[in-house]
Amino acid sequence: MTTVKKILTIAATLAISASAAPAEWPKKLVMGIVPTESSTHQTERWDGLKDYLATKLGIPVELQIASDYAGVITAMQFKHVDLAYFGPKSYVEASARANAECFVVELGPEGTPGYHGLIISKKGSSIKSLEDAKGKVWAFVDPNSTSGTLVPTIYLVKERKIDPATYFSKVLYSGTHEASMLSIKTGKIDIASTNDLDMLRGEGKMWNREKDFQILWTSPLIPGSPMAWRKDLPESLKKSLREAFLGYKDKDGLAKLKIAGYVAAYDSTYAPTREQIEFKKSLDKK
Numbered sequence: 001m002t003t004v005k006k007i008l009t010i011a012a013t014l015a016i017s018a019s020a021a022p023a024e025w026p027k028k029l030v031m032g033i034v035p036t037e038s039s040t041h042q043t044e045r046w047d048g049l050k051d052y053l054a055t056k057l058g059i060p061v062e063l064q065i066a067s068d069y070a071g072v073i074t075a076m077q078f079k080h081v082d083l084a085y086f087g088p089k090s091y092v093e094a095s096a097r098a099n100a101e102c103f104v105v106e107l108g109p110e111g112t113p114g115y116h117g118l119i120i121s122k123k124g125s126s127i128k129s130l131e132d133a134k135g136k137v138w139a140f141v142d143p144n145s146t147s148g149t150l151v152p153t154i155y156l157v158k159e160r161k162i163d164p165a166t167y168f169s170k171v172l173y174s175g176t177h178e179a180s181m182l183s184i185k186t187g188k189i190d191i192a193s194t195n196d197l198d199m200l201r202g203e204g205k206m207w208n209r210e211k212d213f214q215i216l217w218t219s220p221l222i223p224g225s226p227m228a229w230r231k232d233l234p235e236s237l238k239k240s241l242r243e244a245f246l247g248y249k250d251k252d253g254l255a256k257l258k259i260a261g262y263v264a265a266y267d268s269t270y271a272p273t274r275e276q277i278e279f280k281k282s283l284d285k286k
Helices: 002-020 037-056 069-077 088-097 147-157 177-185 198-202 234-245 249-255 267-284
Strands: 028-031 061-065 081-084 099-108 115-120 137-140 170-173 192-194 213-223 226-230 261-264
Touching: 002 267, 028 037, 028 069, 037 061, 037 234, 037 249, 069 081, 069 088, 088 147, 088 226, 088 267, 099 234, 099 267, 115 147, 115 177, 115 198, 137 147, 137 177, 147 177, 147 192, 147 213, 147 267, 177 192, 177 198, 177 213, 192 198, 213 267, 226 234, 234 261
Parallel strands: 028 061, 028 081, 137 170, 137 192
Antiparallel strands: 081 226, 099 226, 099 261, 115 192, 115 213
């Protein structure tokens, strides 16, 4: 089949699908994405799923990658996005503030419904433990990041009795997991929190785990990152969205996302995250 014929075939398929979309559905879907890496890398990573959803649902799908986690929550709150990829903490915040409801959760590359937080330093540096990191520069990711801020804060304060503000010479927020890992690799910061899934996503392209990082701590399993819709979307659209995500089997698309697929998710999955948030709030009040 020639390129022109392929284009015409795709266009015709989309036109047929679009004509079949129920009248109560929006003319397009906007999918928000919390920033875990540069916007260019995230666009490349999510394009396959975006195109699949557009074809499957018969309506255009637009990606909206925010500059910070709070931006996605706010966008959903004001109905600028219809569904979104959140981390566990940002999802819990969105469920409280933005009428968000999770419906599927990503599976890690090995099929695990979760991931692990990490604390890392530069390979070859003298920082081989938290004791070595006293007086050094620490980087969290974003105030609404689960593995980049919430989980390591609780570990430091509750388990290690460390107050980050006084223990380290400086505490920064890098904005994304990618930024934290690149800053460790280049020596701009001394120690940082991140996670194994985002480390895998940059492996071989932006860093080499064995050559660039020392893993100082690995967290217990954190519930996987969910996709959530606004509760006020039409029920027929929500049903089709759930079916589309559960049926996403494209090997190339999943490989770009570095996941094995999606399974159904429920709000109760994030009860442990809610408990962690409440604990951190009690710390902030002191």
